[in-house]
Amino acid sequence: MLADQNSKNLDYDIIIIGSGPAGITLSLQLQNKNLKIALVETGERYYSENSQKYYKGKVKGEFPRRLDEARLSMFGGTTGHWGGSCRTLDEHDFLKWPIKKKDLDIYREQAAKIIKIKNSFKDESINKNLNIIEYQQSESYFPDDYYPRVVNSKNIHLFLQTTMIEMNGENFFTSSIKCYSRINKNFFHLNGKIFILATGGIENSRILLLEEKRNKGLFSQNLPIGKYWFEHPFKILGQAIVDHERLKKNLNSSFDPWVNLFNAGDNSETYSFAPTYDLMNKEKISNSCCWLVTHERSYKNWKNVAKNLFCLTPNISKKILKKFDKHLLCGATIYSTWEHEPEISNKIVLADEKDEFENNKAMLIYKKSQLVRKTARVMFEKIGELLIEKDLGRLIGEDFLYENDIDYNSEAGWHHMGGTRMGNNEKYSVVDNNLKIHGSKNLYVIGSSVFPTGGHANPTLSIIQLTLRLERHLFKKLTSKI
Amino acid sequence: MERRKFIIFSIISSLLFLSIPSYSKNKSIIKKVKIGNKYWILSSEDF
Numbered sequence: 001m002l003a004d005q006n007s008k009n010l011d012y013d014i015i016i017i018g019s020g021p022a023g024i025t026l027s028l029q030l031q032n033k034n035l036k037i038a039l040v041e042t043g044e045r046y047y048s049e050n051s052q053k054y055y056k057g058k059v060k061g062e063f064p065r066r067l068d069e070a071r072l073s074m075f076g077g078t079t080g081h082w083g084g085s086c087r088t089l090d091e092h093d094f095l096k097w098p099i100k101k102k103d104l105d106i107y108r109e110q111a112a113k114i115i116k117i118k119n120s121f122k123d124e125s126i127n128k129n130l131n132i133i134e135y136q137q138s139e140s141y142f143p144d145d146y147y148p149r150v151v152n153s154k155n156i157h158l159f160l161q162t163t164m165i166e167m168n169g170e171n172f173f174t175s176s177i178k179c180y181s182r183i184n185k186n187f188f189h190l191n192g193k194i195f196i197l198a199t200g201g202i203e204n205s206r207i208l209l210l211e212e213k214r215n216k217g218l219f220s221q222n223l224p225i226g227k228y229w230f231e232h233p234f235k236i237l238g239q240a241i242v243d244h245e246r247l248k249k250n251l252n253s254s255f256d257p258w259v260n261l262f263n264a265g266d267n268s269e270t271y272s273f274a275p276t277y278d279l280m281n282k283e284k285i286s287n288s289c290c291w292l293v294t295h296e297r298s299y300k301n302w303k304n305v306a307k308n309l310f311c312l313t314p315n316i317s318k319k320i321l322k323k324f325d326k327h328l329l330c331g332a333t334i335y336s337t338w339e340h341e342p343e344i345s346n347k348i349v350l351a352d353e354k355d356e357f358e359n360n361k362a363m364l365i366y367k368k369s370q371l372v373r374k375t376a377r378v379m380f381e382k383i384g385e386l387l388i389e390k391d392l393g394r395l396i397g398e399d400f401l402y403e404n405d406i407d408y409n410s411e412a413g414w415h416h417m418g419g420t421r422m423g424n425n426e427k428y429s430v431v432d433n434n435l436k437i438h439g440s441k442n443l444y445v446i447g448s449s450v451f452p453t454g455g456h457a458n459p460t461l462s463i464i465q466l467t468l469r470l471e472r473h474l475f476k477k478l479t480s481k482i
Numbered sequence: 483m484e485r486r487k488f489i490i491f492s493i494i495s496s497l498l499f500l501s502i503p504s505y506s507k508n509k510s511i512i513k514k515v516k517i518g519n520k521y522w523i524l525s526s527e528d529f
Contacts, residue, residue: 238520313529315529388523388524394522395523396520396521397521399520401521402514
């Protein structure tokens with residue numbers, strides 16, 4: 001139900017700060033267990049300029065967006081920006097995690113139901129370098145799908161337009177949070193047994209940095225809060241001239257429902273290539289995905305591209321131009337997203353500028369690594385080799401792939417990971433295997449901020465799997481004490 | 483003697499036969515060629 005914000009000093013079993021996919025999933029799972037839950041959200045049910053101002057902050061370096069553009073302060077959080085792409089993390093994405101893929105896979109069927117997708121993420125081997133991988137497309141929109149269920153639940157109290165100002169407690173035990181209601185324009189406290197920080201991949205770090213600065217002894221000091229932050233760069237790597245009929249015969253395009261997102265037309269096909277683990281090891285590259293998307297409509301433009309090649313390679317050019325005249329060839333674009341390795345220098349810190357509650361705003365310091373460029377180049381070449389090997393077409397790459405002094409902008413900025421990473425060692429991690437902050441007795445963090453590494457997959461599915469795992473842990477913990 | 487010749491001949495022929503696929507594979511060398519500000523990934527057979 002919507003909380004009565006006139007009440008003061010309310011007591012809850014669990015207080016969840018942030019109603020993104022993690023906060024919503026956790027509250028709905030726990031309400032079935034007859035626990036009393038507070039769900040605190042700065043934003044409203046839908047997007048509002050008034051709420052977005054709380055997400056203003058600073059960016060230093062190469063991050064391509066403003067912080068109040070890259071994330072959403074609303075019910076459903078930044079999934080409001082989500083195009084719906086779903087993919088599970090790969091086995092090798094977990095090499096630096098304290099848990100394994102199988103520890104999350106047991107929640108995948110349930111997570112897939114929550115975001116209304118098929119639980120199918122196949123890898124089809126093409127050669128020793130590349131796989132074609134399967135994606136699912138979610139049509140789920142949290143403010144429409146889950147707001148009614150949350151407000152109809154008697155065990156969930158939803159506090160909208162309510163900002164958490166600070167945490168209180170002592171001896172590594174958090175006892176309450178101080179909040180401000182924009183509806184009633186008043187401050188109030190919520191008392192709880194367990195507190196969950198679920199405010200997204202930037203705000204989770206900012207809140208913990210503020211609490212570390214207040215030094216109330218709620219968790220261990222000197223944790224790497226905000227550090228090892230990363231995202232998924234996204235960029236067009238180049239174009240291709242392809243024989244679309246041979247492509248269809250040789251490669252599986254049924255794995256990817258993304259065509260319309262790339263706006264390439266109804267008759268287009270998308271092929272999703274990922275590196276094999278062998279290729280990643282051999283070339284020392286990160287994980288990534290490249291989408292080859294055919295554009296059957298633009299024959300004229302692509303024929304002109306082929307003409308550029310004529311002076312150098314008359315043999316193949318004659319063949320290409322003839323095939324274009326018979327509409328046997330078409331153009332394609334190669335899009336790519338990559339894993340960015342976690343680096344200590346990429347981080348969330350507190351900016352000097354403060355918000356209306358005298359809390360410092362977030363500042364993101366971020367620079368793309370050379371490994372990101374190398375990964376893109378290797379993947380591009382392997383796809384190029386595959387097209388030659390199977391006589392499917394030829395690739396044309398952008399200059400930044402080969403010239404390190406050419407700067408390039410990523411067009412991403414939507415997946416915010418790391419900053420409160422999961423691990424066993426306090427020197428390199430902020431939360432433990434159960435997502436409890438090191439040293440704390442009852443303060444947890446959930447969301448992509450706990451990812452030690454991020455693979456190339458959109459994080460939403462993994463966030464929900466991790467949330468379901470956390471729910472099982474919390475329920476066990478609470479039922480053993482209540 | 484004839485039998486030995488035949489065996490040696492068979493071994494050499496098999497080795498030659500086995501080497502053909504790898505020879506064909508190496509015939510096409512992947513080349514990266516800059517045209518304007520773009521890099522084409524081409525086969526040596528394209529030229």
